[in-house]
Amino acid sequence: NISGRHVVYCRRYNNETAMAEKAKKLAGYAAVDNHVQDNQAVGVGSGSTIVYAVDRLAERVKQENLNIVCVPTSFQARQLILEHGLTLSDLDRHPELDVAIDGADEVDSELNLIKGGGGCLTQEKIVAGCAKRFIVIADYRKDSKALGEQWKKGVPIEVIPMAYVPVTRTIARRFGGVVVLRMAVSKAGPVVTDNGNFILDWKFDQVHDWKSVNTAIKMIPGVVETGLFVEMAERVYFGMEDGTVGVR
Numbered sequence: 217n218i219s220g221r222h223v224v225y226c227r228r229y230n231n232e233t234a235m236a237e238k239a240k241k242l243a244g245y246a247a248v249d250n251h252v253q254d255n256q257a258v259g260v261g262s263g264s265t266i267v268y269a270v271d272r273l274a275e276r277v278k279q280e281n282l283n284i285v286c287v288p289t290s291f292q293a294r295q296l297i298l299e300h301g302l303t304l305s306d307l308d309r310h311p312e313l314d315v316a317i318d319g320a321d322e323v324d325s326e327l328n329l330i331k332g333g334g335g336c337l338t339q340e341k342i343v344a345g346c347a348k349r350f351i352v353i354a355d356y357r358k359d360s361k362a363l364g365e366q367w368k369k370g371v372p373i374e375v376i377p378m379a380y381v382p383v384t385r386t387i388a389r390r391f392g393g394v395v396v397l398r399m400a401v402s403k404a405g406p407v408v409t410d411n412g413n414f415i416l417d418w419k420f421d422q423v424h425d426w427k428s429v430n431t432a433i434k435m436i437p438g439v440v441e442t443g444l445f446v447e448m449a450e451r452v453y454f455g456m457e458d459g460t461v462g463v464r
């Protein structure tokens with residue numbers, strides 16, 4: 217028997233999910249409409265919000281007959297580009313991108329980001345770093361004053377598998393908090409990234425100077441990349457609950 221309280225909970229959950237999806241779509245569409253033009257090389261991010269941006273990109277390419285090439289940040293992004301009939305490229309052919317559009321797990325008031333909820337942070341950072349403009353798209357739940365306010369899963373850190381234990385210990389000792397190896401949903405083993413590495417999630421227990429912490433963590437042998445994106449994002453589009461788009 218499904219209780220009345222359960223029905224109310226499910227309805228609220230479905231409403232919230234529908235609202236968040238609408239917000240993701242608003243953000244994705246706004247970024248593509250404001251930043252993509254003919255004859256551009258575009259970096260395509262990963263996650264669920266980017267799906268809406270790629271929908272809009274494909275729509276515009278068809279309607280306006282645009283000449284656009286797309287560079288993916290993950291296997292998921294590659295599949296999205298191909299499924300939408302867009303032109304797939306890479307950094308060998310397009311080492312300089314006009315714009316990269318990507319989602320985020322959290323955005324603070326200074327446009328510092330946590331990324332890598334989907335485990336694609338390394339390729340995402342490489343692609344963003346090759347773009348003249350890095351544009352972020354997110355729903356209202358990602359907006360925060362300080363990192364850690366909204367996103368409770370910590371900073372993802374990609375590591376070489378043989379180094380995950382020493383890196384875990386070093387981060388916890390030097391920066392505090394708790395570091396966990398990200399496991400597959402089945403719990404059968406660790407998540408393995410597109411690059412064949414593991415992901416550590418660092419649940420920090422205080423606000424840090426993110427720029428220096430990012431540099432310090434990157435210096436630990438075995439660390440490939442962190443999900444801290446500092447001084448990279450130029451603009452963030454937030455889809456809001458009321459159907460508007462917030463810009464930061």
Ligand code: 5RP
Nearest residue numbers: 263264265319332333334336
């Ligand atoms: C994947 C990412 C994603 O961009 C981030 O997790 C946001 O995803 P979503 O749009 O599904 O909220 O960094 O590594």
